[in-house]
Amino acid sequence: MKKFMEFKALASKDIYPFPITSDLEKLGKWIVYLPLIRYATIVDKDVVVELQNAICGRPYGKTPIVEDILSHMEDEKKKIYYTSSDETGLLNMMILPNNKCNFHCSYCYSAYGRSGKEISYDKLSSAIDYFFDISRAANQRLTISVLGGGEPLLSWDLLKRALNHAFELGVKRKTKIPVSLVTNGSLIPENMLEYCKENDISVSVSFDILEDIQREQRGSYELVKDNINRISDYGLDVALNTVITNSNVDRMKEMILHMDNEMPLVKKVSFKSLISNSYFSDMQAREDYYRKFVDHFFEAKDLAQKKGIYLVCPYWNAVICLADRYCPGKFVVTAEGTISICHCVSSEKDLLYDKFIYGRISEGHVDIDREKLQAILAFNQNKFDSCQTCPCRWHCAGGCYTDNCTMSEIEKETYCVSMRYFLEKFLLKYVIQ
Numbered sequence: 001m002k003k004f005m006e007f008k009a010l011a012s013k014d015i016y017p018f019p020i021t022s023d024l025e026k027l028g029k030w031i032v033y034l035p036l037i038r039y040a041t042i043v044d045k046d047v048v049v050e051l052q053n054a055i056c057g058r059p060y061g062k063t064p065i066v067e068d069i070l071s072h073m074e075d076e077k078k079k080i081y082y083t084s085s086d087e088t089g090l091l092n093m094m095i096l097p098n099n100k101c102n103f104h105c106s107y108c109y110s111a112y113g114r115s116g117k118e119i120s121y122d123k124l125s126s127a128i129d130y131f132f133d134i135s136r137a138a139n140q141r142l143t144i145s146v147l148g149g150g151e152p153l154l155s156w157d158l159l160k161r162a163l164n165h166a167f168e169l170g171v172k173r174k175t176k177i178p179v180s181l182v183t184n185g186s187l188i189p190e191n192m193l194e195y196c197k198e199n200d201i202s203v204s205v206s207f208d209i210l211e212d213i214q215r216e217q218r219g220s221y222e223l224v225k226d227n228i229n230r231i232s233d234y235g236l237d238v239a240l241n242t243v244i245t246n247s248n249v250d251r252m253k254e255m256i257l258h259m260d261n262e263m264p265l266v267k268k269v270s271f272k273s274l275i276s277n278s279y280f281s282d283m284q285a286r287e288d289y290y291r292k293f294v295d296h297f298f299e300a301k302d303l304a305q306k307k308g309i310y311l312v313c314p315y316w317n318a319v320i321c322l323a324d325r326y327c328p329g330k331f332v333v334t335a336e337g338t339i340s341i342c343h344c345v346s347s348e349k350d351l352l353y354d355k356f357i358y359g360r361i362s363e364g365h366v367d368i369d370r371e372k373l374q375a376i377l378a379f380n381q382n383k384f385d386s387c388q389t390c391p392c393r394w395h396c397a398g399g400c401y402t403d404n405c406t407m408s409e410i411e412k413e414t415y416c417v418s419m420r421y422f423l424e425k426f427l428l429k430y431v432i433q
């Protein structure tokens, strides 16, 4: 992975040139991108070479465009989110209360770990005590996400009790704790709607939107759609999480229209791209899928904007902010009473379990293996040589830790190409005037 090494000197000043590939009329041209000030422009390759000369202190052609780009280096910098390399940087607590589910989705990441376990209240409240301790991450905004592992609402009574405990600790920290809940939408336990409204809990429902796709990949289309409407009719903030597979990658606009017609109060949706190696027959299939995902996403985004729907995807979330590491790392409380760095790995049966678990809850204590945690957090900080010269360096910032532990180098490079392709389309559409 030796991308853009010839312009290493420019990258060292956070100027990232890269060739245009997505627009036939602009083929042969380059984008020069300064992410820290969110400036980009289209130039000929000669200009990139002159810029490099200027940066290296060599004689260069002082054309207006070269001078203009150089002058932008003095512009005010945007905010960069710097991650921490120890436990004080763990700001999001993910609660995976159980490893049981009433669905059998075709792409379930936790299918390996279906042990049927549920965490005890004592262990969960100890984890909450540790996470919200007044002396830990003082003055930081701490949040809770509840998700699976399994279907969290199968453990509703336990969750309510634990959240009440967290809210009490929030009062001691003099802060309100934002909570989000991800569910498969098949259950609405008694009092859930009232409780979520009372405590401002936002709900995300994993739902594949189109009837045939939901039936093929998840099941219970009518039940889940009706529940989504019940939740939004009740006045709760509800979003959809939709997995995009080869079956629906070219139906994104249809999904937005269907959502608008059938769930008119829902105004947020996230399209998740697939990464699992087992899903792609070969590298070409992976490449084709990523490219289609990006192309169709931008078309669907236009339509969503017209319908007042906020559509995002992992690439989008990466390009709209600046960070030194893609994932700050999570404090994931698993059903087994351990602490994992990522919600994708929560059960002893998961292949990466030993690598990802950095803490255990026992006898009212959380024991953190600090050395292991620091090693995990350090691993992903723009770790690849190619990140140093990559235009996505401050967006993708090394990529997802779990992907990096599971993908081969060539698979990773396929992802990197798609990440840059997304950034290119984003800059051409939204940044370059």
Ligand code: SF4
Binding pocket: 101, 102, 103, 104, 105, 107, 108, 109, 110, 111, 148, 149, 150, 151, 184, 206
């Ligand atoms: S609802 Fe979630 S946890 Fe349950 S099978 Fe589907 S993806 Fe897996």
Ligand code: SF4
Binding pocket: 384, 386, 387, 388, 390, 391, 392, 393, 394, 396, 397, 398, 399, 415, 416, 417, 419, 420
């Ligand atoms: S991991 Fe991200 S930042 Fe690094 S080379 Fe790939 S796309 Fe670029």
Ligand code: SF4
Binding pocket: 326, 327, 328, 329, 330, 341, 342, 343, 344, 400, 401, 402, 403
């Ligand atoms: S490691 Fe990847 S999947 Fe896990 S929380 Fe971080 S970004 Fe998400």
